[in-house]
Amino acid sequence: MPTPAELVGRFVEFVGDVLGASSLRFGIGPTLVVLGVLLVFLQLVARPISRWVTTDAGGLAGISRAMALAAEAGTDAVVSLGTAGIGRATDSLARLQTLAALPLLGHVARAAARSGVPLRVLTNDPLAAAIAGSALDAAHESTSTAERLGRSRVVMVGEGRPAAAGLVMTTRARPAAAIAMGSLREEATLHLDGLRHSAGSLSSGTAEASQAQSVLLASGGSLVGPELFQAPADLRTDVYERTTVIAANRLIVATLGIIIAASVLSLIGIIQPNDLLLGVGRP
Amino acid sequence: MRRATTPAIVIVVGVLLLVDFLVVNDSLSQLADLAVNAVILIGGGAAVAAVAALAVRRAGDLWRRRGDPVGAVLVLVGIGAMLIAGLRPGSAGATDPAVRWLISALLVPIAATLFGLLFFTTIAAARRSAAGRGRQALVLVAAAAVMLILLLPFGGEAGDRMSAAASWALDVPIAAVFRGILLGVAILVAVVAARTMLGVGSADE
Numbered sequence: 286m287p288t289p290a291e292l293v294g295r296f297v298e299f300v301g302d303v304l305g306a307s308s309l310r311f312g313i314g315p316t317l318v319v320l321g322v323l324l325v326f327l328q329l330v331a332r333p334i335s336r337w338v339t340t341d342a343g344g345l346a347g348i349s350r351a352m353a354l355a356a357e358a359g360t361d362a363v364v365s366l367g368t369a370g371i372g373r374a375t376d377s378l379a380r381l382q383t384l385a386a387l388p389l390l391g392h393v394a395r396a397a398a399r400s401g402v403p404l405r406v407l408t409n410d411p412l413a414a415a416i417a418g419s420a421l422d423a424a425h426e427s428t429s430t431a432e433r434l435g436r437s438r439v440v441m442v443g444e445g446r447p448a449a450a451g452l453v454m455t456t457r458a459r460p461a462a463a464i465a466m467g468s469l470r471e472e473a474t475l476h477l478d479g480l481r482h483s484a485g486s487l488s489s490g491t492a493e494a495s496q497a498q499s500v501l502l503a504s505g506g507s508l509v510g511p512e513l514f515q516a517p518a519d520l521r522t523d524v525y526e527r528t529t530v531i532a533a534n535r536l537i538v539a540t541l542g543i544i545i546a547a548s549v550l551s552l553i554g555i556i557q558p559n560d561l562l563l564g565v566g567r568p
Numbered sequence: 569m570r571r572a573t574t575p576a577i578v579i580v581v582g583v584l585l586l587v588d589f590l591v592v593n594d595s596l597s598q599l600a601d602l603a604v605n606a607v608i609l610i611g612g613g614a615a616v617a618a619v620a621a622l623a624v625r626r627a628g629d630l631w632r633r634r635g636d637p638v639g640a641v642l643v644l645v646g647i648g649a650m651l652i653a654g655l656r657p658g659s660a661g662a663t664d665p666a667v668r669w670l671i672s673a674l675l676v677p678i679a680a681t682l683f684g685l686l687f688f689t690t691i692a693a694a695r696r697s698a699a700g701r702g703r704q705a706l707v708l709v710a711a712a713a714v715m716l717i718l719l720l721p722f723g724g725e726a727g728d729r730m731s732a733a734a735s736w737a738l739d740v741p742i743a744a745v746f747r748g749i750l751l752g753v754a755i756l757v758a759v760v761a762a763r764t765m766l767g768v769g770s771a772d773e
Contacts, residue, residue: 381757411611412615415614441618494746499693510753
């Protein structure tokens with residue numbers, strides 16, 4: 286039986302062997318660049334709320350009101366996670382949009398759970414369906430409304446992008462609110478038009494550059510391009526936070542304006558910053 | 569406990585794949601392949617479970633006489649036809665001629681028919697948006713109208729100039745907007761990935 290010292294020695298030898306059998310795929314420079322970029326991003330995102338945004342581009346601030354209307358009318362709400370899914374055979378940019386839509390689903394699910402509104406989640410991917418089911422579970426758990434969980438459901442609409450569009454165009458249900466967030470491609474207009482016709486209100490978003498016009502023409506709140514990924518960070522921008530950000534942004538703009546104006550005046554010789562600051566020329 | 573387990577799995581697998589991307593090592597490569605294959609297996613299992621759940625739900629709809637019976641029958645017949653074509657004795661699976669016929673003669677034309685509606689729905693959406701007098705929609709519809717006029721098949725010098733203007737619009741302002749969107753998406757995708765690895769959720773949780 287090896288002693289602890291021998292065990293540590295063997296472990297160090299094993300690690301040394303592994304390191305000795307390895308080589309960098311890109312060389313030391315590019316590897317450090319990749320790790321450096323990752324470090325910068327990690328520093329940038331270590332905050333839950335974005336700093337600059339003061340608008341409600343996707344109309345997400347109105348979800349609570351939509352849920353109240355749904356509760357009053359006794360109808361449900363629909364969330365479509367787009368048509369890329371997570372495990373489907375499509376490009377990674379499209380599948381990442383489904384991941385970006387999951388925090389938005391969680392936000393809507395919590396609002397629906399608090400209001401007692403049943404939620405229908407539409408997806409064409411089994412993995413996304415499983416994760417959406419977990420999101421619904423978590424929403425009801427966090428709002429202590431587990432007894433309402435059975436009224437919400439995840440609908441697997443079938444394989445393919447046209448299947449989802451066909452379903453929303455032919456469904457007879459009349460939800461109070463519809464939210465479509467995620468990858469939408471050729472079928473985007475059909476998908477959003479179907480939701481808009483049946484639902485009382487519609488919020489839509491996609492990061493597909495070629496489908497920006499579809500969400501803009503769909504009426505209601507729209508998230509175009511990067512906004513879909515940015516929106517989850519702005520979900521809690523309530524009145525107080527929004528006012529603070531607006532005030533800070535105006536101060537920054539005013540400061541920049543003063544700096545630019547003073548620079549122009551200094552360049553054309555009307556004022557001299559040193560004289561102004563030191564009070565030279567004053568009586 | 570559940571909240572701690574999921575980020576831990578994400579971090580471990582994410583770091584493993586990142587290190588495998590940066591470092592050439594057989595052991596690491598095998599571990600990374602194992603993780604990727606496990607994801608593929610989970611995805612396959614979830615797909616089978618989802619199809620089974622869909623079939624059970626539609627069969628339940630028929631049995632209890634609720635929902636849309638025509639849709640339920642079509643779903644069940646479709647699943648059955650594809651299963652029989654792909655799994656019958658002697659079938660070549662996904663490459664079997666019967667499976668290919670079902671796809672090329674039924675699914676593709678149905679999807680094409682659906683996409684044929686795009687012309688009408690796009691025109692209707694543009695008309696509705698213009699009637700709503702939303703600023704973004706008005707700019708969008710006006711730009712589309714200008715591009716439509718520029719792309720009209722006129723001949724002569726005027727036609728050449730219109731065609732050149734359309735090409736310039738596509739190559740410069742429209743391409744710039746597209747690239748701007750793609751750059752913004754790429755940056756925020758990286759931010760979202762880092763948020764996921766750090767376990768930074770949305771602020772209202």
